Amino acid sequence: xxxxxxxxxxxxxxxxxxxxxxxxxxxxxxxxxxxxxxxxxxxxxxxxxxxxxxxxxxxxxxxxxxxxxxxxxxxxxxxxxxxxxxxxxxxxxxxxxxxxxxxxxxxxxxxxxxxxxxxxxxxxxxxxxxxxxxxxxxxxxxxxxxxxxxxxxxxxxxxxxxxxxxxxxxxxxxxxxxxxxxxxxxxxxxxxxxxxxxxxxxxxxxxxxxxxxxxxxxxxxxxxxxxxxxxxxxxxxxxxxxxxxxxxxxxxxxxxxxxxxxx
Ligand SMILES: [Zn+2]
Ligand SMILES: [Zn+2]
Numbered sequence: 464x465x466x467x468x469x470x471x472x473x474x475x476x477x478x479x480x481x482x483x484x485x486x487x488x489x490x491x492x493x494x495x496x497x498x499x500x501x502x503x504x505x506x507x508x509x510x511x512x513x514x515x516x517x518x519x520x521x522x523x524x525x526x527x528x529x530x531x532x533x534x535x536x537x538x539x540x541x542x543x544x545x546x547x548x549x550x551x552x553x554x555x556x557x558x559x560x561x562x563x564x565x566x567x568x569x570x571x572x573x574x575x576x577x578x579x580x581x582x583x584x585x586x587x588x589x590x591x592x593x594x595x596x597x598x599x600x601x602x603x604x605x606x607x608x609x610x611x612x613x614x615x616x617x618x619x620x621x622x623x624x625x626x627x628x629x630x631x632x633x634x635x636x637x638x639x640x641x642x643x644x645x646x647x648x649x650x651x652x653x654x655x656x657x658x659x660x661x662x663x664x665x666x667x668x669x670x671x672x673x674x675x676x677x678x679x680x681x682x683x684x685x686x687x688x689x690x691x692x693x694x695x696x697x698x699x700x701x702x703x704x705x706x707x708x709x710x711x712x713x714x715x716x717x718x719x720x721x722x723x724x725x726x
Pocket of ligand 2: 473
């Protein structure tokens with residue numbers, strides 16, 4: 464089966480993309496026969512990582528234009544990954560006003576812990592952190608982001624803390640967060656959002672089939688795929704497994720390969 468579009472890719476325009484390259488990502492997408500690729504560089508307004516900055520949207524859009532001219536056979540979608548847009552409505556509106564963006568991802572990376580803003584990637588370093596409580600607090604932030612009237616279409620990596628779950632202790636189980644996950648999914652379905660399946664952790668899909676089934680149950684309409692690659696070599700990695708999982712959860716490919724998968 465042909466691979467679906469990869470709608471979440473980072474390039475050199477992301478603060479955490481030193482190995483990213485929009486140009487080489489286009490070449491890789493053509494090599495893989497992808498029907499489309501979306502470049503969704505970080506529009507973050509927090510500064511929890513050293514050197515973290517928001518995408519230079521004008522420079523980024525120039526780069527998109529250059530790639531569209533250079534690779535006319537590839538469908539290149541523009542986009543951003545908004546970080547915590549519900550905390551930064553004004554900054555978010557400014558980014559979205561800068562130019563036409565085809566794919567807008569809504570992401571929560573950070574929560575507030577004892578007055579600090581902490582990215583889930585930093586959870587393991589945080590002494591004495593209760594991972595279960597932190598994940599509940601994370602999902603409460605996601606719910607606030609989805610319920611607020613914020614201009615993003617796709618709910619990205621809904622269970623982001625799962626990526627950083629400590630090994631050796633009680634494993635991450637979707638069931639332990641069922642009420643919180645269902646609340647997010649229900650709000651996302653009601654507001655017409657698309658659920659992203661993120662493959663950046665390889666066989667550990669974020670989210671996995673349990674959650675995609677709940678998505679269908681609560682009336683979710685569409686799913687899209689994301690490698691979340693920060694390196695051209697990782698584009699569409701894991702998509703074979705992810706598409707099988709999504710199909711088993713009751714979503715089907717569209718006839719038009721650029722379109723989203725629907726129920
Ligand atoms: Zn992200
Ligand atoms: Zn990302």
